[in-house]
Amino acid sequence: MLNSLISGLRSLFYKENQERELDAELRFHLECQIEENIRKGMNRTEAELAAKKTFGNITSVKEKCREIRGISLFEDLWQDICYGFKLLKKNYIYSLIVILTLALGIGANSAIFSVIYGVLLRPLPYEKSNDLIYLKQQAPLLQIDNIGFSVKDLEDYRKTNHSLIDIAEHHSMTFILLGREQAEQVRTSVVSANFFDLLGVKPLMGRTFLPDDEKHGAEAVLILSYNYWQKNHNKDKNIIGKVFQMNDRPHRVIGVLPSIPEYPVECDVYMPTSACPTRSSKNTIENRSARMVNLFGRLKSDITVKQANSEFKTIAANLEKEYPEAYPKNSGFTTSLTELHQELTEQARPTLLILLTTTGFVLLIACANVANLALARLMSREKEIAVRKALGASKSRLIRQLITESIILTTLAGLLGLVLASSGLHLLIDFASRFTSRASEIQLDSSVLIFTFVVSLVTGILFGLLPAFLPENSLMKALKDGSAANSAIRWQKLRGALLVAQVSFCFVLLIGAGLMIHSLVKLQQVSPGFNPENVLAIRIRPNWSKYTTTPDYHLLYQRILDKVKNQPGISSAALASTYPLDKISINFGPANQTFSIENHPTSTTEAIPQVDTRLVSTDYFQTIELLLVTGRVFADSDNLDSPKVAIINRSLAQHRWQTQDPIGKRLSLDDGKTWITIVGIVGNVKQYGLNKDYVDELYLPLMQYSGAGNLLVRTRIEPANLKRELQKALYELEPEMAIPEIETMQAVVSESMASPRLTTILLAIFASLALLITITGIVGVMALMVTQRKQEIAIRMALGATQHNILWLILRKGIFLVAIGLSIGVAVSVVLTRLMSSLLFAIEPTDPITFFTVSFLLIIFAILACFVPAHRASLTDPMKVLKE
Amino acid sequence: MSKQKRELLQGTLDLLILKTLALEPMHGWGISQRIEQVSKGILSINQGSLYPALHRLEKQGWISSEWGSSENNRQAKYYQLTLTGKEQLAEETENWEQIATAVTLILQTN
Numbered sequence: 001m002l003n004s005l006i007s008g009l010r011s012l013f014y015k016e017n018q019e020r021e022l023d024a025e026l027r028f029h030l031e032c033q034i035e036e037n038i039r040k041g042m043n044r045t046e047a048e049l050a051a052k053k054t055f056g057n058i059t060s061v062k063e064k065c066r067e068i069r070g071i072s073l074f075e076d077l078w079q080d081i082c083y084g085f086k087l088l089k090k091n092y093i094y095s096l097i098v099i100l101t102l103a104l105g106i107g108a109n110s111a112i113f114s115v116i117y118g119v120l121l122r123p124l125p126y127e128k129s130n131d132l133i134y135l136k137q138q139a140p141l142l143q144i145d146n147i148g149f150s151v152k153d154l155e156d157y158r159k160t161n162h163s164l165i166d167i168a169e170h171h172s173m174t175f176i177l178l179g180r181e182q183a184e185q186v187r188t189s190v191v192s193a194n195f196f197d198l199l200g201v202k203p204l205m206g207r208t209f210l211p212d213d214e215k216h217g218a219e220a221v222l223i224l225s226y227n228y229w230q231k232n233h234n235k236d237k238n239i240i241g242k243v244f245q246m247n248d249r250p251h252r253v254i255g256v257l258p259s260i261p262e263y264p265v266e267c268d269v270y271m272p273t274s275a276c277p278t279r280s281s282k283n284t285i286e287n288r289s290a291r292m293v294n295l296f297g298r299l300k301s302d303i304t305v306k307q308a309n310s311e312f313k314t315i316a317a318n319l320e321k322e323y324p325e326a327y328p329k330n331s332g333f334t335t336s337l338t339e340l341h342q343e344l345t346e347q348a349r350p351t352l353l354i355l356l357t358t359t360g361f362v363l364l365i366a367c368a369n370v371a372n373l374a375l376a377r378l379m380s381r382e383k384e385i386a387v388r389k390a391l392g393a394s395k396s397r398l399i400r401q402l403i404t405e406s407i408i409l410t411t412l413a414g415l416l417g418l419v420l421a422s423s424g425l426h427l428l429i430d431f432a433s434r435f436t437s438r439a440s441e442i443q444l445d446s447s448v449l450i451f452t453f454v455v456s457l458v459t460g461i462l463f464g465l466l467p468a469f470l471p472e473n474s475l476m477k478a479l480k481d482g483s484a485a486n487s488a489i490r491w492q493k494l495r496g497a498l499l500v501a502q503v504s505f506c507f508v509l510l511i512g513a514g515l516m517i518h519s520l521v522k523l524q525q526v527s528p529g530f531n532p533e534n535v536l537a538i539r540i541r542p543n544w545s546k547y548t549t550t551p552d553y554h555l556l557y558q559r560i561l562d563k564v565k566n567q568p569g570i571s572s573a574a575l576a577s578t579y580p581l582d583k584i585s586i587n588f589g590p591a592n593q594t595f596s597i598e599n600h601p602t603s604t605t606e607a608i609p610q611v612d613t614r615l616v617s618t619d620y621f622q623t624i625e626l627l628l629v630t631g632r633v634f635a636d637s638d639n640l641d642s643p644k645v646a647i648i649n650r651s652l653a654q655h656r657w658q659t660q661d662p663i664g665k666r667l668s669l670d671d672g673k674t675w676i677t678i679v680g681i682v683g684n685v686k687q688y689g690l691n692k693d694y695v696d697e698l699y700l701p702l703m704q705y706s707g708a709g710n711l712l713v714r715t716r717i718e719p720a721n722l723k724r725e726l727q728k729a730l731y732e733l734e735p736e737m738a739i740p741e742i743e744t745m746q747a748v749v750s751e752s753m754a755s756p757r758l759t760t761i762l763l764a765i766f767a768s769l770a771l772l773i774t775i776t777g778i779v780g781v782m783a784l785m786v787t788q789r790k791q792e793i794a795i796r797m798a799l800g801a802t803q804h805n806i807l808w809l810i811l812r813k814g815i816f817l818v819a820i821g822l823s824i825g826v827a828v829s830v831v832l833t834r835l836m837s838s839l840l841f842a843i844e845p846t847d848p849i850t851f852f853t854v855s856f857l858l859i860i861f862a863i864l865a866c867f868v869p870a871h872r873a874s875l876t877d878p879m880k881v882l883k884e
Numbered sequence: 885m886s887k888q889k890r891e892l893l894q895g896t897l898d899l900l901i902l903k904t905l906a907l908e909p910m911h912g913w914g915i916s917q918r919i920e921q922v923s924k925g926i927l928s929i930n931q932g933s934l935y936p937a938l939h940r941l942e943k944q945g946w947i948s949s950e951w952g953s954s955e956n957n958r959q960a961k962y963y964q965l966t967l968t969g970k971e972q973l974a975e976e977t978e979n980w981e982q983i984a985t986a987v988t989l990i991l992q993t994n
Contacts (some may be wrong), residue, residue: 021951025912025961028954029931032913035956056932064936068943 013406022065030055042571056751063397075208080404094377095409102413102459104769105366105422108359110444110452114425115432116352117451118442124341125260125441127200128298132340133305134264135295135312140591141332141607148291151284152326153319156294157335160315163308164297168195171293172265174737176543178279179244184232184740185541186246187267190276196223196257198298206240208254213254213272220251220275226259228268233871247277248545261440263344264294265657277545288326296340309337318570329564330607348435351759354836358512358766361505363455368502369777371463372495374406376784399465406464407457414456418444421452431762434755492785496817499781503821504828506767506774507858511829513767514850515840516760522842523756528749529685529694530581531625535745536719537579537709538726545738550640553706556734557617560711563733567726569717574620575708579745580685581752582710589688597656598666598675612687613669617702621647621682623714624745628808631663638701645701647680652696667698676700689752691841712745719744759839771861778865782814793873794881803874809872814866822855897937899980900971902973905947905968909964911954912938938963948974 030051037047052058088095123129136146139154149157149169158167169192177186196208204226213221224239233239243250251271273279284290299308316335320327327333385398422444433439540560547553558574564573578585585591590612602608620626620631629650638645646667653662666675684694702708711730715722723742730739743751786793793806801809833845843850897925904918915938916929941947946969954960965973 021961024959026935028911028960029913029935031958032956055930056930061932061935064932065939068939070935589912 005160010212018069023051023061023085026055026058026061029146058368074839077404081408083401084405084408087405091377093374098373098409099413099416101366101369101773102363102410102456103416103420104773105359105363106410106414106417106452106455107424108417108766108769109356109363109455110358110417110448111421111424111428112352112355113451114421114444114448115428115442116179116356117445117447118434119345119348119436119438120352122441122447123693124263124344127681129341130339131299131301132199132300133164133297133308133337134340134343135297135335135337137291137316137333137335138330139333141330142594143752144592144609146571147333148681149293149295150288150291150326151279152286152288153291154293154295156319157312157315160318161308161311161602163300163301163303163311166198167295167297169191169273169293169295170195170264171276173269173278174541174740175246176541176545176736177244177246177269178543178736180232183543183736183738185740186228186269187265188276189262189265189267190268190269190273190279192335193272195270195296198296201257201260203255205237205256206253208255209270209272209315214274216274216280218272218274220246220249221254222246222275223255223257223270224253225262225266225268225270227266229256232268247275249275251275261438263340263437264438266440288323296505305337305339312337328608330602334541342625344438345436348432348438351435351755351835351837352432354512354839355759355762355766357832357835358763358882360510361509362766362770362773363459365502365505365509365773365777367459367463368498368505369457369773369780372462372777372781373493375498376780383606389463401587403464404463407460410456410460413459414452417456418452419447421448431755431758434758479808492788495781495784499777499817500821500824502774502777503818503862504825504856506770507825507854508823508829508832509763509767509770510854510858511825511850512836513760513763514847514854515833515836515843515847516756516763518847518850519840519843520753520756520760520853523690523753526686526690528690529626529683530580531684532745534715534717534719535624536713536722536726537582537677537741537743537748538713538730538739539741540709540711540730541738541740542734546736547708550706554640554703557702557708559733560621560730561617563729564711564713564726567722567729569715569722571714571716572619572623573711574623575617575702575714576620576710576712577702577708578687579617579710579712579748580624581689581748583594583748583751586752587689593669593698595667595669595698596672598668598672611648613698613700615705615708617708620699623712625681625714626685629681629683630661632677633680633682634699634701636703639703642704644676644704646672646676647682647699648678649682649694649697649699650684651694652698653681654702655696688751691756756839758839771858775861778862779868780816780819782810782866782869783872785813786810786869788874790876790881794875794878797876806876807870807874811863811866811869814870815863818859818862818866822858826851826855896980898934898941899973899976900927900929900939901934901937902946902969902976904964905963906970906973909952909962911960911962915963929982941969944971 033051033054034044036046037050038044042050055061124132126132135149135157137149138145139147148171154167154169161167171190173188173190175186175188177184191209193209193211193214196203201208203223206223208223209221212218222244224233229235229239236242239253239256242253244253245251257270278284278292278480284292297308299305316327316333320329320333425442425444429439429442432442509845542556547556561573561575564570578591591614592610593613594608594610595607596602616634618634618636618638621628631647633647634645648662656662657665662678662681665678667678668675682699685697686692687695687697713719713722713726727739727742730737793809796809797806829851830846837845900919901915904915904922910978912931912934916931916934919927919929921971925986938949942963946966947963949961949963949968951959952962
């Protein structure tokens, strides 16, 4: 192998020399033969002719010698490439169509692959990332998948487990950072001192946290994330040591992180647990039920996730025995461990795999189309190939030529595909960020390049090798005996088969897109339960540390509401702890609280009743136009001095009181210490997504509690136009207040559907692409068939066939092929669409309406595609054709 | 010259070339002439396979080549047996003799 390579390389240099030697050697032989012939009595001309005849095909002998010497490999390749380019330039329309078609197919695949690689395949960018695990405390009997851990939980797990090297904690907060021009809301990760060591992250500047930073009463310190340092501090090299005011305490910057993806959430600053007012409060530290932190761990090298899991299950069971009031039997507390990588990507997996399947199909369809084109062109090249064979080209050499040509095409297509992929990549990153925090890692890197290269190469070899797949084809015959034979009819069969395959793949993609569209339409028809028109949702973050008592808060609430209501164009305003379809609450899920109903003690075997609780100010229901069913809404008189009251939604009423009237009944959120009277029932609202079921809801008057970071405003005019003025008014009122978000409620509703909508759009784009390619494929195959049967058609017409007969003759053939493709497509779809049932809303994966509509659509398009060549065939002038 | 010319048995061309070159270095034309003469015209060498065979043997290292002038004062490429070529010739000769004996034995049985 190496020898032949060296000799091949050397012969590239000595090529001229060797070629001359070979020439001279053979010429000497010929001359000896000529002299011999002359001696036998022939004249010069006769002798030369006879010598050449005896010798045989000189070119072929030379070719054989070259092949043996290993010249061929490189020299021929170069020749093939030059020849290939020449041919492709000559047939530039063919080349362009092939390159474009394949570029679309390859580009789509490269783009989706870069997402798949960045999210699903690439290891996490941390030291020994396979050992990193995420801990989840679950309460399956309360249907809670991840309830979080309390500080006491953490201490016990840290102490007792033997599977993990260490456990680190994390929770996110938003604080106001002062000391810069404007009050700035910073997304803050509160972490244990060992957090960065556990992940293996080294600081870009300064240091990470030390155990002393976490001690009670230690100086508050901060580490900045790379992005925040770059964007908000202009990469300030002197940032270390700077002091900012947060939570009424000075915080000193001690480090900056390198540019790495941040998990579990992206944030601006990191602080140790001792610096977070909530985390360091006595209640959080001592109350075993105050579960608010996430835990990460690193497995010991000889421990598997399974072993660790079983140990943690045992620890959880022991804790349940020891502290029955913190882990009630009827909640079913347990702890489970998953690999961090899996935890971060689980949600994205089904969608991404469906997209990859889709683009894979698009590429297959594109390949079928190109193969069809290539076949058509090969037929017209039979003669050329036969001539080259006669001139001494070997069979393997000719096949190599064909493959070289197709690889040139697919390589160009691959390059163009990469350009297409990179231009659409930022859209895909946006898209992926809805499913996984790894989206920021997606890029067109070397693995994507390799993937694209391999796909291009395989495609090129496949469609270049096409003639070899024909058992009885004329090309092989042409290669063998050097004669050109017109065997178009046999080729037609293969082209028909390719067309059938195309139609069936196309159908599967159309069904996929069709199901998503139908499901999206259903989703958009769902009523959210309130009126999102003319409502603004504003997230407000006052500097809470300025307000310590409940009356302080109430005063602030009142000031905000008074100020906003007096703005022009505003009809009502309300404050609330959450609002429907808010992405933050969708992310966290229902804020479930356990409750008890007066005179309805729950047995220990029964699951504790739970309700999604929110605080709203008096005008909340009026502001979002949430319908009151019976009873009354809140009034300003429902305040700290009056009896506790609540409003429930219909779902809770039906669930807990069935036929009874809940108005006047009492419930308690603190095991009967205080009783709350139900005063009204309101309609159900889709709080957590239009595709989600209603949850049991409990509304409490804000003025009897405190904690509301969202301002809702109903406007008389287009709400988007009031954004700026409202923002200004709020800053005037509270200069230290951050306003991180201000959105129209319609945008919020639309945003809640963004991920199914984007998935639908992507699938629809790919399916339309597939349809377009397939249609052009049908037109191409039928048109060629018409050309090849021109004489037959002319004879039929001469014998009395009408234009109508001919039209039907061709149409029938096309419809027959499409019908076969369609039937296969239906069968494949029925099996494959089941994989996407998790993405569908309110329809079955075999939804008959979609199947019917898509079939109908495809048939119409196919008939139109067949009609064009069929119509042309029917216009044949028999006399003209027959005379030819 | 009335005897009919025979096609060479597959694989025997290499052996014949090596044997011919064992006597003295020779060019392609000479090799083909020599084989025809020695076999009394029964074997004729097809040039289409002679030259590829020479190049193959050279590549395998059994023969080497250099340019020299021929009897008629022309430049010709002379091939000669190498050391490994000699070994190869001995091996192939033995091999051939065994086969020939075996074939003869079979043909002589009634």
